């Protein structure tokens with residue numbers, strides 16, 4: 001997500017939020033019922049959702065994460081984003097397990113709450129667990145009881161009546177990964193939530209502002225270094241899922257079906273790595289049910305199957321040998337066929 005993207009994909013988040021701020025400031029808010037430490041028996045999961053992280057850059061730069069996989073403390077699968085490959089669409093797909101044409105958020109320009117009956121947060125709550133989100137205010141827009149997000153009221157949520165009981169939300173996209181991971185560690189130690197989602201935002205921001213180059217790659221290297229600081233502690237009691245909403249193309253954008261935007265990383269690390277075939281291509285609609293399965297919550301698949309049957313992975317069939325290859329210094333070694341075709345026009 002970014003306000004810096006091209007006009008066709010842009011959204012008017014800041015303008016609409018300021019309008020909402022004015023209208024909601026006068027509302028009387030019910031007093032929240034504070035959330036205390038979770039005592040559920042669910043297996044604990046942390047999702048590291050990396051906004052705008054391409055699959056090839058993840059493999060090349062997440063050295064610590066890859067090392068865990070090499071030593072059988074985790075695994076990586078090929079994964080594909082739902083389309084269109086834009087943030088609001090993909091947040092909703094990850095959370096609800098529904099493809100865009102069913103959940104209805106088919107563009108970043110659509111606002112409002114999720115219309116789906118279930119999502120992974122409601123499922124955790126229904127099973128006596130608690131969830132935390134540290135990330136974009138768009139998560140509150142989608143799932144908050146009193147949505148849309150208003151900074152003066154929803155910046156810090158600690159309310160057991162909410163579907164996401166603990167929230168630390170930001171409207172700014174420039175927030176540092178270090179601050180996000182520090183807050184995540186604080187939340188985990190203080191509240192012990194069953195499901196924690198931390199939304200890393202600077203990779204997408206740098207992809208839009210600087211392109212696929214030195215800054216973008218350094219942001220991913222920086223994430224790997226910070227995961228090296230926090231993950232050893234997290235992995236003692238949690239399974240960690242690392243995924244992305246979408247990738248980033250060489251035009252500093254995303255939204256279409258190019259490999260660089262739909263091919264995304266998907267790692268599961270820790271003691272509860274599920275038995276998924278190594279050559280399975282994980283679609284974003286699989287994420288919620290995989291996370292819930294790790295936690296010990298079953299039956300979500302049946303709910304999904306009532307609404308849609310399967311997804312065809314068309315882009316993955318054509319991009320295996322057609323990807324943009326980036327040198328370590330950020331220069332492009334080889335452009336994908338799709339990009340070369342665009343450049344000839």
Ligand SMILES: [Zn+2]
Nearest residue numbers: 001002052204
């Ligand atoms: Zn973006």
